Amino acid sequence: MVDEKGERIPLTIADWDAKEGSITVVFNEVGRTTHKLASVQVGDCVLSFTGPLGLAAHIEKFGTVVCVVAGYSTATCVPIVRELKAAGNRVVVIIRAPSKDMLFGDEALRKIADQVTVSAGDGSFECVGFVLEPLKDVIRKEKVDRVFTAGPVCMMKLVANTTKPFNIPTVASLNPIMVDGTGMCGCCRVVIGGQTKFACVDGPEFDAHQVDWASLMARRCTYSIDTKSPVHYQCLNCAQW
Amino acid sequence: MPPKLNLNRMEMPRQDPHVRGKNFKEVALGYSPEQAQEEASRCIQCPKRPCISGCPVNVDIPDFIEAMRKGNLPGAVKILKGKNALPGICGRVCPQESQCEAKCTLEKRKAPVAIGRLERFVADWERQNKSALPPPPPSPAPTGKKVAVVGSGPAGLTVAAEMAKLGHAVTMFEALHVAGGVLMYGIPEFRLPKAIVQGEVDYVKSLGVELVLDSVIGKVDTVDELLSNGYHAVFLGTGAGLPMFLQVPGEDLCGIYSANEFLTRTNLMKAYLFPEYDTPLGMGMNVAVIGGGNVAMDSARCALRLGARNVYIVYRRSAAELPARHEEVENAMEEGIVFKFLTNPTGFLGGGRGWVTAMQCVEMELGEPDASGRRRPIVKKGSDFVMKVDTVVVSLGTSPNPLIAATTEGLKTTSHGTVVADEKTGKTVKDKVWAGGDIVTGSATVISAMGAGKRAAADMHAFLAT
Numbered sequence: 001m002v003d004e005k006g007e008r009i010p011l012t013i014a015d016w017d018a019k020e021g022s023i024t025v026v027f028n029e030v031g032r033t034t035h036k037l038a039s040v041q042v043g044d045c046v047l048s049f050t051g052p053l054g055l056a057a058h059i060e061k062f063g064t065v066v067c068v069v070a071g072y073s074t075a076t077c078v079p080i081v082r083e084l085k086a087a088g089n090r091v092v093v094i095i096r097a098p099s100k101d102m103l104f105g106d107e108a109l110r111k112i113a114d115q116v117t118v119s120a121g122d123g124s125f126e127c128v129g130f131v132l133e134p135l136k137d138v139i140r141k142e143k144v145d146r147v148f149t150a151g152p153v154c155m156m157k158l159v160a161n162t163t164k165p166f167n168i169p170t171v172a173s174l175n176p177i178m179v180d181g182t183g184m185c186g187c188c189r190v191v192i193g194g195q196t197k198f199a200c201v202d203g204p205e206f207d208a209h210q211v212d213w214a215s216l217m218a219r220r221c222t223y224s225i226d227t228k229s230p231v232h233y234q235c236l237n238c239a240q241w
Numbered sequence: 242m243p244p245k246l247n248l249n250r251m252e253m254p255r256q257d258p259h260v261r262g263k264n265f266k267e268v269a270l271g272y273s274p275e276q277a278q279e280e281a282s283r284c285i286q287c288p289k290r291p292c293i294s295g296c297p298v299n300v301d302i303p304d305f306i307e308a309m310r311k312g313n314l315p316g317a318v319k320i321l322k323g324k325n326a327l328p329g330i331c332g333r334v335c336p337q338e339s340q341c342e343a344k345c346t347l348e349k350r351k352a353p354v355a356i357g358r359l360e361r362f363v364a365d366w367e368r369q370n371k372s373a374l375p376p377p378p379p380s381p382a383p384t385g386k387k388v389a390v391v392g393s394g395p396a397g398l399t400v401a402a403e404m405a406k407l408g409h410a411v412t413m414f415e416a417l418h419v420a421g422g423v424l425m426y427g428i429p430e431f432r433l434p435k436a437i438v439q440g441e442v443d444y445v446k447s448l449g450v451e452l453v454l455d456s457v458i459g460k461v462d463t464v465d466e467l468l469s470n471g472y473h474a475v476f477l478g479t480g481a482g483l484p485m486f487l488q489v490p491g492e493d494l495c496g497i498y499s500a501n502e503f504l505t506r507t508n509l510m511k512a513y514l515f516p517e518y519d520t521p522l523g524m525g526m527n528v529a530v531i532g533g534g535n536v537a538m539d540s541a542r543c544a545l546r547l548g549a550r551n552v553y554i555v556y557r558r559s560a561a562e563l564p565a566r567h568e569e570v571e572n573a574m575e576e577g578i579v580f581k582f583l584t585n586p587t588g589f590l591g592g593g594r595g596w597v598t599a600m601q602c603v604e605m606e607l608g609e610p611d612a613s614g615r616r617r618p619i620v621k622k623g624s625d626f627v628m629k630v631d632t633v634v635v636s637l638g639t640s641p642n643p644l645i646a647a648t649t650e651g652l653k654t655t656s657h658g659t660v661v662a663d664e665k666t667g668k669t670v671k672d673k674v675w676a677g678g679d680i681v682t683g684s685a686t687v688i689s690a691m692g693a694g695k696r697a698a699a700d701m702h703a704f705l706a707t
Contacts, residue, residue, distance in 0.1 A: 007519035032519045048418035050455040182416050184482040185502035215493050218595025222495045223521045
């Protein structure tokens with residue numbers, strides 16, 4: 001929450017430095033709050049910051065893990081990739097970017113992951129499906145034990161649909177709208193295997209094959225007109241609708 | 242000869258229903274000094290003083306009223322605050338009709354003294370006349386004991402104030418960015434102005450209580466970490482924050498809110514001032530609020546003020562069973578809220594992009610009394626019908642947030658998720674940990690949480706003194 005008239009929004013901690021007492025967050029300027037947050041200058045304060053909340057990422061030795069990420073999730077998945085590597089996994093990262101100019105965060109991943117594939121589009125924002133071919137390539141070439149995906153909801157849904165026929169355990173990091181972040185309001189409720197869960201306390205990671213994607217997409221768009229998102233974030237051209 | 246009984250209970254001025262339905266300013270305007278004086282003089286100072294036993298914190302009601310009658314307002318403040326640290330809040334939100342006023346001797350003549358309104362008058366007078374009051378008593382000698390209070394709602398504020406007054410070093414942890422708990426996020430501005438809540442929080446801080454915001458105990462630190470970090474006792478006053486849903490098809494459609502979300506957006510985040518404030522809350526034309534408690538009334542009246550055209554309270558029992566405070570039901574009816582009694586939702590229908598468009602309902606009838614003593618609602622066969630709605634607020638009550646119980650070893654909980662604590666002392670089964678308020682009882686009232694806080698504080702003090 002940036003100031004006293006601000007809004008509470010969920011952010012993913014992309015990295016931290018316990019010695020320095022700092023954390024790193026990465027976000028897109030989309031709505032009112034992220035615009036405000038982007039205008040904060042060095043030395044300024046934000047009114048309120050709470051966390052870490054929710055459950056920690058599930059890390060163990062799985063074997064080969066493919067991480068399919070896009071947008072700001074490219075940066076937020078760095079600690080997950082690092083821990084997966086530390087646990088002894090082979091980690092393949094597939095990054096989706098709308099265009100080559102809008103790719104970021106890949107440098108850090110190249111240093112830690114075993115393999116990084118970038119799938120850059122033509123800048124149109126329209127198709128997130130480009131990550132699916134590289135993903136299928138990996139699945140064809142080697143035994144994949146687990147897939148982790150974070151990014152736009154439609155991309156995560158397509159990733160889930162792609163891995164399901166292969167029965168590859170797939171985990172999605174969900175990002176519904178939240179208010180308090182402590183399990184109090186139920187704004188972030190998601191339907192997982194027919195059951196209602198609160199992403200703020202039960203998540204953010206869920207079994208991607210059990211997620212009711214249509215409900216999540218609809219709920220994420222609840223305020224997309226009120227908060228005056230840029231056109232390409234309003235899902236107007238999205239094939240899912 | 243005793244003075245003649247005055248059975249004309251003084252009405253409190255209120256904003257006109259047509260005007261107040263469009264603003265968030267306080268509805269009840271409070272007594273004028275003359276009105277307060279006249280109402281105070283109606284108390285017959287009966288020897289049995291039954292009203293005191295009706296108050297969960299046992300305020301010496303006849304004494305503060307007598308001080309008022311004599312024009313001794315500083316005296317009235319002192320008597321009131323001796324037992325109740327938050328009178329400005331209780332005077333506004335207590336269900337007096339089922340507590341002190343229900344026990345009033347004049348209740349038999351259907352004209353109980355308006356104790357709540359008098360309490361409010363005294364508290365408001367104090368706020369506006371700080372300089373006329375004697376200076377606060379000097380701080381007590383520090384005991385050297387550290388107390389952690391988790392949650393800054395009614396129970397937490399009470400424990401923090403009591404323990405600080407006894408000389409303990411108190412730290413109060415709050416998960417949100419502002420203190421006050423349900424008094425801030427739940428109860429709307431038009432019923433309990435937030436400046437009054439913050440005034441009471443400031444009073445508690447003035448006693449030496451350290452307030453730590455943005456601190457979710459159970460996540461950032463656990464209760465056990467607090468105990469091993471030097472706190473000698475911990476009080477859990479985290480309330481009942483987990484919203485219950487109907488568990489019917491379509492409940493995850495857009496436009497369906499828990500009352501917690503709806504009220505948090507409106508009150509805590511000030512969605513009624515969007516876009517000056519950043520938190521939005523889209524409001525439809527036809528709003529259904531499911532439930533019959535105070536929270537349902539608050540939600541319905543907020544919806545009206547946010548611009549809804551038709552607001553319905555949908556309640557499965559009848560008017561006689563409404564658990565809400567009488568005054569709020571009356572206010573809601575005056576403002577044009579439509580009550581659909583003996584009606585129960587069975588599902589929701591959605592339209593384009595997953596927004597709710599209609600609610601399927603059945604009619605109910607009342608059968609034999611159930612465990613709560615209220616007549617049990619039974620479905621009337623073949624009574625299905627559909628209501629056109631575009632916003633729904635589910636206000637069925639709340640249960641405690643499981644976060645603390647799940648992260649605290651050795652804490653016992655019931656099947657309802659409430660923490661087990663001794664009714665008289667608030668002591669949990671875990672060493673050095675007390676609990677009180679909604680976390681123990683499930684959703685109840687502000688004053689019962691304060692009562693539990695007082696009892697827990699007394700027991701914690703006794704423990705720390707040994």
